[in-house]
Structure formats: C-alpha cells, structure tokens
Amino acid sequence: MRMNQQQRLNRVLELISERGNVSIADVSETLAVSTATARRDLNTLADQRLVTRTHGGASALGSGYELPLQYKIARQxxxxxxxxxxxxxxxxxxxxxxxxxxxxxxxxxxxxxxxxxxxxxxxxxxxxxxxxxxxxxxxxxxxxxxxxxxxxxxxxxxxxxxxxxxxxxxxxxxxxxxxxxxxxxxxxxxxxxxxxxxxxxxxxxxxxxxxxxxxxxxxxxxxxxxxxxxxxxxxxxxxxxxxxxxxxxxxxxxxxxxxxxxxxxxx
Structure with missing residues (x-):
C-alpha cells in the first residue's frame, strides 16, 4: 500500500534514528519512491528542525537523537x-x-x-x-x-x-x-x-x-x-x-x- 507523506516522514525519521544518517538513495530505495520525493521529504524534515540536511542526504541532530513524541505513536x-x-x-x-x-x-x-x-x-x-x-x-x-x-x-x-x-x-x-x-x-x-x-x-x-x-x-x-x-x-x-x-x-x-x-x- 502506498504511503502518504506523513507515513513517509515517520519512516524516514525511524531510519535516521536507527542509522544516524541516510542518503537520498537510501530513502528512495527503502520507501520505493522517486529521488525527487525523497529529497522533498528530507527537506521537509530539515525545515522542521528534526534532522540536519547533508550533501546527498540527512543526519540525526546529535548522538542522543530522540524521535519527537508525535512521530513515535505508530511504533509498536x-x-x-x-x-x-x-x-x-x-x-x-x-x-x-x-x-x-x-x-x-x-x-x-x-x-x-x-x-x-x-x-x-x-x-x-x-x-x-x-x-x-x-x-x-x-x-x-x-x-x-x-x-x-x-x-x-x-x-x-x-x-x-x-x-x-x-x-x-x-x-x-x-x-x-x-x-x-x-x-x-x-x-x-x-x-x-x-x-x-x-x-x-x-x-x-x-x-x-x-x-x-x-x-x-x-x-x-x-x-x-x-x-x-x-x-x-x-x-x-x-x-x-x-x-x-x-x-x-x-x-x-x-x-x-x-x-x-x-x-x-x-x-
């Protein structure tokens, strides 16, 4: 089933929480979306100050990175x-x-x-x-x-x-x-x-x-x-x-x- 934007953002945040950083290619492959969509999603999260945008991807804000509560609700x-x-x-x-x-x-x-x-x-x-x-x-x-x-x-x-x-x-x-x-x-x-x-x-x-x-x-x-x-x-x-x-x-x-x-x- 195709994910909406909020579901994609949740998944991207989970990936960054698990790995520390992701590339646009990682997001595109994992979520089965175009690189343009992956880039837009990373930019959206960076604009919300939830991740740090890097060349070709994004990284967690720090070593103690914590998902905001509203993004944890669907997990488990x-x-x-x-x-x-x-x-x-x-x-x-x-x-x-x-x-x-x-x-x-x-x-x-x-x-x-x-x-x-x-x-x-x-x-x-x-x-x-x-x-x-x-x-x-x-x-x-x-x-x-x-x-x-x-x-x-x-x-x-x-x-x-x-x-x-x-x-x-x-x-x-x-x-x-x-x-x-x-x-x-x-x-x-x-x-x-x-x-x-x-x-x-x-x-x-x-x-x-x-x-x-x-x-x-x-x-x-x-x-x-x-x-x-x-x-x-x-x-x-x-x-x-x-x-x-x-x-x-x-x-x-x-x-x-x-x-x-x-x-x-x-x-």
Whole structure:
C-alpha cells in the first residue's frame, strides 16, 4: 500500500534514528519512491528542525537523537495497547497514580479513562493521575472519572514532559499508590534508563513518592540501556511487557524481585 507523506516522514525519521544518517538513495530505495520525493521529504524534515540536511542526504541532530513524541505513536502500536490494558488491570479503583510521559504511558492513561472499573462514584473520581506529561493531562482532563494533578516544571518540546526542580517541589508532599513509568531502556546492569537527564530526574522523583513502581515497556526496550538512569532494577516492582523475557534476562529480573507480567495480545 502506498504511503502518504506523513507515513513517509515517520519512516524516514525511524531510519535516521536507527542509522544516524541516510542518503537520498537510501530513502528512495527503502520507501520505493522517486529521488525527487525523497529529497522533498528530507527537506521537509530539515525545515522542521528534526534532522540536519547533508550533501546527498540527512543526519540525526546529535548522538542522543530522540524521535519527537508525535512521530513515535505508530511504533509498536499493538504492543502498547496490550501493555496499557494489562497495566490498567493492576490498578485498583480509587488509586493515586503517578505517570511520566511517552506513548506507552499515554495509552495507560487512555485505558484508565475508558475503564468501567474506574467509574466515578458519588462525585469522587475513579482514579487520580499525577503527571508531568502535558499531553496526558490535556487528554485526561475531559474524563469525568479522572482527577488530574500536574506537576510544575518546564516543558520539553520533544516529549511534552515537564522537567526541572519544580517537578520535585510539586511532588514533595504527595504519597502515590503506584507510579507507572515509560522508559527507553531496561537492563539488569543499569536498571531503567531514558534518553534525557531531565526526564530521568522527573521520573525518579515520581517513583520516589510511590509505594509501587510499574514499568510499562515493550520488548524493544528490554536489554537496552540509554543515556540517563532513572533507577536501578531493584527500584522496579513490576514490569509489564508484550513478550516473554529470554531465560537469562528473566532470571536476572527474578533475582531483583521484579514481577514480570506479559500482556495478552490485542484481538
């Protein structure tokens, strides 16, 4: 099926994220489009300051290149939906839930908003979400069964997450039942990691005021470590993912007392 421009731009960004750079010929061959179309797409992304245009192609903006949130949404979509449903099932009605940003956690917030178990009773919300993610706060604010509390902080354009010292100041007097965290990597050696140090710090503070920490991560994040550490594997209580872990990794997670929940596939 022929891709529209937005789908092509998504795919080009994924290629650059994976490889660091691409040529016009790479884009043309991979997407089965003309070199003129490939050139226009690279120029469009460069105009949006998402890539650096080079002679004959384009490259990532830096070694820690991160896809903007709006371009991540379609990736691993079924896995994210399955994980979100499994996380929702772990949360008791009436709970206070801390959330950082990212597409998987956004799907968890949506699952809570749709949940029949989380209905408002006698005017009380079915669940309270405390988040530093502006997109989650915006979407969830229209749900009658959800009470939204937004931390302070300065927004990051890449992820819509608030970061900085105001995040910890906002959370200082809170006590959360559970923290649901999205990550960019999770390993036994380095624990939960993300690409940006400010987001890692904010996630760490959300986890610190929660009685239970749930990491929601698809299989592409397991066994991968990225730049900024959120916390060791021992700080994680539950991992919800979309596929069984390899035996060696499963043994490491078991040793760290991490309960692993494999989400049933979406049907």
């Amino acid at each position: 979509a079924d896995a994210k939906l399955a994980i979100a449903r499994a996380v929702e099932a772990l949360i008791d009605p009436g709970s206070t839930v801390g959330m950082n940003g990212g597409t998987t956690v956004t799907e968890v917030a949506r699952a809570l908003g749709r949940s029949e178990r989380m209905r408002s009773i006698a005017g009380e919300p079915g669940v309270t979400i405390v988040t530093n993610a502006l997109n989650i706060a915006f979407e969830s604010s229209v749900r009658e069964n959800i009470k939204i509390v937004v931390t302070g902080g300065v927004p990051r354009r890449q992820s819509y997450e608030l970061i900085g010292p105001l995040v910890s100041a906002s959370l200082r007097d809170f006590s959360l039942d559970v923290a649901v965290l999205g990550v960019d990597g999770l390993t036994a050696e380095f624990g939960a990691t993300t690409l940006h140090e400010g987001e890692a710090d904010a996630s760490r503070h959300i986890a610190a005021v929660a009685r239970r920490v749930v990491v929601a991560a698809d299989q592409t994040k397991i066994g991968r470590s990225t730049f900024a550490r959120i916390g060791s594997l021992e700080t994680v209580d539950v991992l919800v993912t979309d596929a069984p872990l390899p035996a060696r990794v499963a043994a490491q997670f078991d040793k760290a007392s991490v309960d692993v929940v494999v989400a049933p596939p979406v049907r």
